Amino acid sequence: MNGDDRNDQFDDLFEPFELSDAPQDSTPAPPPPASPTPDQSASAPPSPASTIDVTGEHPVSQQHVTPSGQPEGSKSCPSCGASNPAYNHHCERCGSRLSTDPMPVAPAPASRSSAGGRALGVLAASVLVVAMIALVMNIFGGDGGGEVIEGSDTTSSSSTTLPVSAPVQLEPVTASASSEFSEQFSAEKLIDGDPETRWNDAGLRGVGAWLEFRFAEPVQLTEMVFQNVQDDESFKRNYKIQGYQIEVNDLNTTISGRLQNSNEPQRVAIASIDTINVRVLVTTTHLAEPVGELPPFTELALQDVLFFGYPKTE
Numbered sequence: 001m002n003g004d005d006r007n008d009q010f011d012d013l014f015e016p017f018e019l020s021d022a023p024q025d026s027t028p029a030p031p032p033p034a035s036p037t038p039d040q041s042a043s044a045p046p047s048p049a050s051t052i053d054v055t056g057e058h059p060v061s062q063q064h065v066t067p068s069g070q071p072e073g074s075k076s077c078p079s080c081g082a083s084n085p086a087y088n089h090h091c092e093r094c095g096s097r098l099s100t101d102p103m104p105v106a107p108a109p110a111s112r113s114s115a116g117g118r119a120l121g122v123l124a125a126s127v128l129v130v131a132m133i134a135l136v137m138n139i140f141g142g143d144g145g146g147e148v149i150e151g152s153d154t155t156s157s158s159s160t161t162l163p164v165s166a167p168v169q170l171e172p173v174t175a176s177a178s179s180e181f182s183e184q185f186s187a188e189k190l191i192d193g194d195p196e197t198r199w200n201d202a203g204l205r206g207v208g209a210w211l212e213f214r215f216a217e218p219v220q221l222t223e224m225v226f227q228n229v230q231d232d233e234s235f236k237r238n239y240k241i242q243g244y245q246i247e248v249n250d251l252n253t254t255i256s257g258r259l260q261n262s263n264e265p266q267r268v269a270i271a272s273i274d275t276i277n278v279r280v281l282v283t284t285t286h287l288a289e290p291v292g293e294l295p296p297f298t299e300l301a302l303q304d305v306l307f308f309g310y311p312k313t314e
Contacts, residue, residue, distance in 0.1 A: 110284055167308040176212045199211075213277070238288050243257075
């Protein structure tokens, strides 16, 4: 019927708002005017559903609240327009947030330092404190001992005066040996400074042989020089010193080492400071060898022994 069609159209118009939860208005709004038809004038009065929603609410009057009519100290909901007290943060009607300002953002949590980082920080602080203390002590605690006076001699002296010049050759007064091949090849030939003479032992092949040198006054030795026979043929046909042990009267230790199988001068360092007697013990030897058809000798040979250092001064 025509009346039912109008009611259906009215319900369809307000159905999307879904205001079934809105509070009821005590005074229903008047229905919209309609032109009656001849059939309607004779029929029953229109149904109440044509003017009031099935829930008893009037959708249009509840959807819009005039801001000018709201009490002082209130604020309107931006979603539904309802009036709310000023202290409200959310609408009492629809639950929407009343403020349009951006939500506050919590500050980022402070970064947590690791145990290693804390330890490094403590160490750096400790080093800084120590450096500051040292700087203060250096500035305020100095006694002026580091001041250099122009023209003064700043070289410190020690209780023991060490030589600063080059070592000089020292001459023993005597030389003796465990054995001598003959007077022509005696131990004294080792200190005569003549390259044409040499010492030979008495055919013992050198092992266990010893040489002893004595100085007239105590000396400070820095090195000894061993010179094998320089003539190539005699060098090869004689035994040569290989292993040795050197003893000086002012040292409690033995100086041990090995010489090369060479007829070049060979130096041995000595660190004595008050020497008057030097003893050399032969522990091993380099073997003699034939030269062409000439057989090797059975004697140990040595051409010269030289000493270098400083004379002992009072």
